[in-house]
Amino acid sequence: MDKKISVKVCLGTTCFVMGSANLQELIDTVPAKYGDKVEVSGVPCLGLCSIDWEFSKAPYVKVDDEVIKEATVEKVLKAIDERLK
Amino acid sequence: MVINAPRQTSHLKREILIRLIKAFYTDDFGENARLIPYQMRPKDFEAPYRCCVYKERAILRDRTIAGLGLSIEETDDSIHMAELAKKVLDREQPEEHPLTVLQTACKGCVPSRIYVTDLCQGCVARPCVNTCKFGAISVKNGKSVIDPDKCKNCGMCAQVCPYQAITKIIVPCESACPVGAIAKDENGHAKIDFEKCISCGKCVSACPFGAVHEKSQIIDVLKNIKAGKKVIAMVAPAMFGQLPCSPKQLKAAIQQLGFADVYEVAQGADITTQNEAKEFEERLVKGEEFMTTSCCAGYNELVDKHIPELKPFRSDTKTPLYYTAEIVKKEHPDAVTVFFSPCVAKRREALKTDTVDYVLNYEEIGAWFIAMNIKVEDCAESEFKTESSAEARNYAVTGGVAKAVKTLIPEEIPVYPVVVDGLNKQSIRDLKKYAKNGVCELGNLIEVMACTGGCLGGNATVNAFKPALKQLTNYVNESKSLKEPDEAAESK
């Protein structure tokens, strides 16, 4: 079987305040939608926010190696769908 | 229903706050505040929302002005940002009205009206024409046409069209306001009537352009900390559901911002519960039919401004913030007190309460942590000096106040709590009815919360409602109940 897609929702302070608070629903909805093809979890600071002014691009979500900036539920689901194609 | 839906506009507002705080800590606050719009929209940047970067910069400048705690409407474009920054550094008190509208953003938002869509079939029955009491509809070229001069916006035609071809275009802020305090003026700019406004913050959340801003007091607080004053934070219970850390970590994180100490407002809530329970008992013994709570600032303004006949039924007990601030000022007469609030309404309450100097909301606190690069989840734990009860910490959840008060009322007194979970036109009608009839058929202890979900649904919260509720509930469950331990376990 193929390797599982990994989705990491950053729940560090910066991402949380800049919007990942609203991405927490993914942790419930993604498994419900994709079953065991996708593994999703909330993770501590990915270390992307402290570089220069990059806080302004938070929240960050990592789908496998791809970094999604200013992540929204829609962007994350799209990235998952792309990979499942 | 979704409480605290994700908002792109919050991202912008928070980014500006972060940049403003960073600017404050540089050598040239005024100049660096001036540069914020240019840094956010540099040359050659593709304007994501508006026609061009110039317009976006102008709008970002206005948002920065709100971040400085000034009125956007009253601030002239030509005044240099450095001058504004100086004005803010010199002021002693925050401005009276807590809200300001970025009116240039309102341009793209269509005024409320009735609109005939392409679905109109120009049918034979023409119920729209027949229903309109004002003769505003006629059929031209086989389609219904509304005469704007005659239309009174009643929406009857929209209800009767069998094709649902007619819709009512709503203005989000107008339709969210429970008391009709905000409306577009003749130029299409939203304007708040502060005589009517109860500071509920619903327009702040509703506007899709993020046009309604709270005037921030962040610079005032930073200034006091920088001056080496003893600044003390008073944290409302809702805060403990907002950030990815434990309550004790949060305390440590707040101290890292420069606060001398942190008090839980739950401490004051424990006093509110006691006094309100006593008051309820006395009132019932006197033969009164019902009493309402009095801890929600939005509700209190509603009663004062719009339903004075409800005053005799509202408890005279003070709010948790009042008691907490009293304790803090007694223990530290030299302290500058800052309340950490989930909503706009508390800014009004603070203005009327001598012991509360400033108010910051959770967006501002979050932005401050980011600006200082404090990761709350990595902070050590710091203990609170006073333990508050589970019931007090649960004040932030709708129904929590009534539940707490009920706990302390002797068994022989019959208590029937009624929860008004959010103010809207309907719940305001209900409240008026109770006042008029002098009785509420649903119960005798009415808890009123202006925000749906309670304080966790406040306009300036950071966390989504559900996870916030889960996080706060964990804290409540590990706190000691006012009831005997065995009883508490039973009622769970």
Ligand code: SF4
């Ligand atoms: S919702 Fe109100 S405040 Fe927002 S853009 Fe429209 S008119 Fe302006």
Ligand code: SF4
């Ligand atoms: S804060 Fe509330 S009462 Fe005031 S204008 Fe906005 S919605 Fe209306």
Ligand code: FES
């Ligand atoms: S908090 Fe998400 S990358 Fe740092």
